Amino acid sequence: MLVSTVELAWRARRGAELGLAGAAGVGLDWGEVIARKNRIVASWSQGKDQALERQGIAVLRGHATFLAPHELQVGDRTVTTEKIVIATGSSPARPSIEGIEHTVTSEELLDRTALPGRMVAIGGGAIGMELGFAFARAGLYTNVSVRRITGDRTVEADIGGTTHRLSADVVVVATGRPPNTEGLRLDLAGVRLERGTVSVNEYLQSPTAPHVYAAGDVTGRHQHTPAAWYEGRVAAENALKGNHEAVDFNVFPTTIFTIPAVAQVGLTEAEARKRGLRVGVGRSPFEDNTAASVREETEGLVKVIYDEASGQLLGVHILGPNAEDLIHIAAVAMRGGLRRRDLAGMHYVFPTLAGTVFDAMWE
């Protein structure tokens, strides 16, 4: 949400190049941006407990702790149940770095109503990259390749073999999200943890406690919202109807919302080669796309990895405008078993950003 607002401001300011009058003066009212985010988020969770209750689900408030494999303490009551789905999510990691108390988490950062002057983000994963880009496009200095922090909001970092000292107003730590399993006493249910995550088989079932399933971030595998709703459904169905659906993430498109965004589905070129496949690679840059040129957003490309003999699509990677939407063309094609040639021969609307996906299918 914040990325889309920051991107809008960035686009608006660039509008001067496109002949938009007054564009250079467009700025962000960060207090209002955060207030709007909080209003929308509140509206999503408001009334959700009543909605669940209306559907006939008993909503129990409090912390859950196992007493025995089928018995739990929830708040001040004890409940018994045949099956259990663990869906306790994840929380930002607090790595043991000297001076960690001077840092904030991504969640704390997103509640601040004033923009920091200088920000250092530690962690180059999806969250670190998204924060870095969002705040950089907001007109800030950011650095996403920091490794160590010593002292009070001065980050000592090894960058390219030399030590840099970066002083910042805010240091945000985004080094992953470990699962929330503390205090559940999963050991009393017989559930085995692997480095803090609930270990599950392809049916999302605990191999050591077959009546316990897990779904979402707590399984530590695909920490994305669509994976959570998919796993939630599969875990509940397998728990109640017996194991009949194994999770399948072969065609699972994901995006890191940098500006522009980077989206992917399937294998990378390196992964495909490691599997010993005879790999063909197609590329088409957005520079060659008329729709991208008209918008002055020509950064990026579409890269296609395919099996050279059959033309089967193995993976597609998009960096560029609307990558988060364009990736679904590739995902649908892969799910439907379409070959590279099927897409190369597609008729498409001109001028559109989607054209670059099809152009990348040509040799």
Add this chain to the structure above:
Amino acid sequence: MDYDLLVIGAGTAGSFAARTAIGLGGRTAIVEQDGFAGTCLASG
């Protein structure tokens, strides 16, 4: 047993699990200690 399925956590995964279970006719409960949105949705 009080329930056929008890879901711990009312975020994205937990809510979908509970709604699926009630749709299948199971006696379903969901436990939540904080809010009722998933992490991605709740954090913006």
